[in-house]
Amino acid sequence: MARHLSDSQKQTIAKHLALMHKVVIFSHQSPDGDAVGSSLALMHILQNAGKQAVVVLPDALPSYYAYLEGFESIVYYSTDKEKAELEIVAADHFCFLDFNHLDRMGTSLSAFVQANMKPSWMIDHHQQPTDISEVLFSDVTFTSTSEMVYHFVIQNNWGSCINLPAMNAMYTGIVTDTASFRFPVVTAETHKIVAEMMERGLKHAPIHQAIYDTQTENRLRLTGYALSEKLVVNHANHYAYIALSEEELLRFQHQPGDTEGLVNQALSMQGIQIAAFFRQTSDLTAVKCSFRSKGDWDVNVFARSHWNGGGHRNAAGGKLVGSLEEAIHLFNELMQ
Ligand SMILES: [Mn+2]
Incomplete structure (x- = not known):
């Protein structure tokens, strides 16, 4: 772990930069604000450096990120597989942002990328990275991959390539991954970066x-339905959870991102140390899970051990093949 790139990493990056013409930037499944923010920021910065760059995401983003410049240029593997594969084959460089196992892109995209591997950079702040890239910039002490992209660019002296669209994107990632600067991982340096961006014209409001x-x-x-009808609280064991079926999601004409933040609301209750959110996948074969905790309770380990997932100490996710009832049963059992 290092907050700074080593001299040899910077040399490798400079060598890559001299050779690269066409870059594909990838992020993880169910992309969030940091995934899209870091990816579009690096896209704009590389484009300003005279490179062709495109963002490929495994699946759809919440539509409220449409204010980000370049949003309409994103290629989604789930709906535009052919175009994504053409971009991947034609590229001479890959960037992997905000994830550290290729599996997090889904089995099929991950396999296609592996079969067409190019020199690559991985920039990420999750635990236990795989060492698959020539440049691995990995550090869990950063708020977000977006903040890391800022450091990555400054440390390689391309600060002049940071334009307003890149700043809007990086700020989006920092804000969403820190729930508006409230998590312990926020440092004075995070605020200094934001101050620098505001001096350069960033409008935060x-x-x-x-x-x-x-x-x-x-x-x-x-949200109202989930909190009033579906929140289950176990005061004795200090946990709470919400589970939603596909039928319930359809009743509210659910869109990507609509359930984001529900798990944090469950955690916000007095006396609750661990919160979980479960939702059925649209094909009804599996359950997506999100976990949040306060203090030392490590949901990253919990998600890795039992839920085929991972993340950070206080925020993690996973996916279980099976029914919603099975997921709830397992959760209650593990929490006893
Ligand atoms: Mn992130």
């Missing part, structure tokens, strides 16, 4: 508004 004040009526009602 419209970004908060676009992310947090543009909920649809359906999303707000789904």
Whole structure:
């Protein structure tokens, strides 16, 4: 772990930069604000450095990220596989942002990338990275991959390539991964970076508004339903969870991102140390899970050990093949 790139890493990066013409930037499944923010930021910066760059994501993003410049240029493997594969084959360099196992892109995209591997950079702040890239910039002490992209660019002296679209994207990643600067991982340096971006013209208020004040009526009602009807609390063992079936999600015409943050609401209750959110996948074969904790309770280990997932100490996710009832049963059993 290092907050700084080594001299040999910088030399490798400079060598790559001299050779690269066409770059594909990847992030993880169910992309969030940091996934899209770090990816679009690096795309803009590489484009300003005279490179062709495109972002390929495994599946759809919440539509409220449409304010980000370059949003419309993103290629989604789930709906535009052919175009994504053409970009992958034609590229001479890959960047992997905000994830550290190729599996996090899904089995099929991961296999295609591996079969067409190029020199690559991996920039990420999750635990236990795989060492598959020529340049691995991995450090769990950063708030977000977006903050790491800023350091990566400054440490390689391409600061002049950071334009307003790149700053909007990086700020989005920092804000969403820190729940608006509230998590312990936020440092004075995080605020200094934001201050520097504001001096260079970043306007923060419209970004908060676009992310947090543009909920649809359906999303707000789904939140209300989940909290009043579906929240299960075990006060004795200090945990709470919400589980939603596909039928319930359809009733509220669920869109990607609509259930984001529900798990944090469960955790916000007095006396609750661990919160979970479960939702059935649309094909009904599996359950997606999110876990949050307060203090030392390590949900990364919990998600890795039992839920085919991982993440950070206080925020992690996973996926279980099986029914919603099976997931809830397992969770209750593990929490005893
Ligand atoms: Mn992140």
